[in-house]
Amino acid sequence: xxxxxxxxxxxxxxxxxxxxxxxxxxxxxxxxxxxxxxxxxxxxxxxxxxxxxxxxxxxxxxxxxxxxxxxxxxxxxxxxxxxxxxxxxxxxxxxxxxxxxxxxxxxxxxxxxxxxxxxxxxxxxxxxxxxxxxxxxxxxxxxxxxxxxxxxxxxxxxxxxxxxxxxxxxxxxxxxxxxxxxxxxxxxxxx
Numbered sequence: 001x002x003x004x005x006x007x008x009x010x011x012x013x014x015x016x017x018x019x020x021x022x023x024x025x026x027x028x029x030x031x032x033x034x035x036x037x038x039x040x041x042x043x044x045x046x047x048x049x050x051x052x053x054x055x056x057x058x059x060x061x062x063x064x065x066x067x068x069x070x071x072x073x074x075x076x077x078x079x080x081x082x083x084x085x086x087x088x089x090x091x092x093x094x095x096x097x098x099x100x101x102x103x104x105x106x107x108x109x110x111x112x113x114x115x116x117x118x119x120x121x122x123x124x125x126x127x128x129x130x131x132x133x134x135x136x137x138x139x140x141x142x143x144x145x146x147x148x149x150x151x152x153x154x155x156x157x158x159x160x161x162x163x164x165x166x167x168x169x170x171x172x173x174x175x176x177x178x179x180x181x182x183x184x185x186x187x188x189x190x191x
Contacts, residue, residue, distance in 0.1 A: 003072045003075065003077065003105050003106055003107035003108065004077040004078075004107060004108055004110070004188060004189050005068070005072065005077065005078055005079075005080065005098075005101075005102055005105075005107045005108070005109050005110075006023070006029070006077070006078070006079045006080070006109075006110050006111075006112070006185055006188065007079075007080050007081075007084070007098065007109060007110070007111040007112065007161055008020045008023070008079065008080070008081040008082075008111075008112045008114065009081070009082060009083060009084045009111060009112070009113060009114070009156070009159055010083065010112075010113050010114030010115055010156060010159075010168075011083070011114055011115055011116060011118070011121055011153040011156060012083055012121065012125050012149065012152060012153060013121045013122070013124035013125035013128055014114035014115065014116050014121055014124075014168075014170045015114060015170045015173060016081050016082070016083070016112075016114050017033045017035060017036070017081055019112070019114075019168075019178070019181070020033055020079055020081035021033065022178075023079060023181070023182060023185055024079055026182050027182065027185050027186055027189065027191065029076075029077045029078065029079050029185075029189070030071060030076065030077075030078055030079065031078070031079035031080075031081065032064045032067060032068065032078065032079070032080050032081065033081045033082070034057075034060055034061070034064065034080075034081060034082030034083070034084075035082075037060050037063060037064055038056055038057065038060040041056065041059065041060055041063060054090075058090075058091075058092060061082070061084075061092070061094055061097075064080060064082070065097060065098075065101055068080055068101060069101055069104070069105060072101070072105035072107050073105060077189055080098070083156055084098065084156075084159055084161075085155070085156065085159070086155075086156065086157075086158040086159040086160070087158070088158075089155045089156070094159075095158075095159045095160055095161050098161040099161050099162050102161065102162055102163070108163055108188070109161050109162050109163030109164070110163055110164050110166070110184070110185065110188040111160075111161060111163060111164070111165045111166070112166050112168055112181065113159070113165055113166065113167045113168065114168050114170055115153075115167060115168070115169055115170070116169055116170045116171040117171040118146075118149065118150045118153050118154075119146070120171050120172075121149075121153065121170075121171075122146050122149045122150070125144070125149060126144075164188070166181065166184060168181065
């Protein structure tokens with residue numbers, strides 16, 4: 001099979017989810033957004049603290065990998081979005097798990113790596129934490145210092161799941177070539 005997997009990963013509050021959902025509609029490829037997936041999994045579960053939220057994040061990743069493997073196994077392309085973590089950040093190396101999935105499913109990988117000035121992204125992050133749509137399971141629940149946020153973002157820098165990588169600086173959304181990014185996905189899919 002000639003499978004295709006598009007990853008949208010990178011810094012917190014960099015616009016990954018919005019782009020993933022928009023791209024999904026434009027190229028008509030199913031998309032799994034990690035935070036939305038987590039909200040769906042936890043809609044009937046009370047998540048008490050940050051440790052439990054982290055645990056549910058790991059469960060969410062496993063669920064996404066299961067769905068992705070089923071889709072790829074049936075010959076469908078898929079878009080996966082999230083702030084996936086490389087080795088050494090958490091207990092599980094999500095980049096390696098995605099590489100293994102791509103290998104098992106003989107899937108080519110295109111990654112959009114969303115980055116930006118962490119001072120700008122931090123302001124977005126703080127504002128986003130207060131929105132209703134964020135869902136309790138995705139909220140940090142306490143104030144986060146800029147230094148901690150900056151560290152979280154840069155912990156994601158080593159992520160690599162193989163294949164082509166397109167770096168997207170979203171410090172200023174108006175300067176991003178969204179149409180060019182969509183065209184790159186279409187070309188990757190052979191459309």
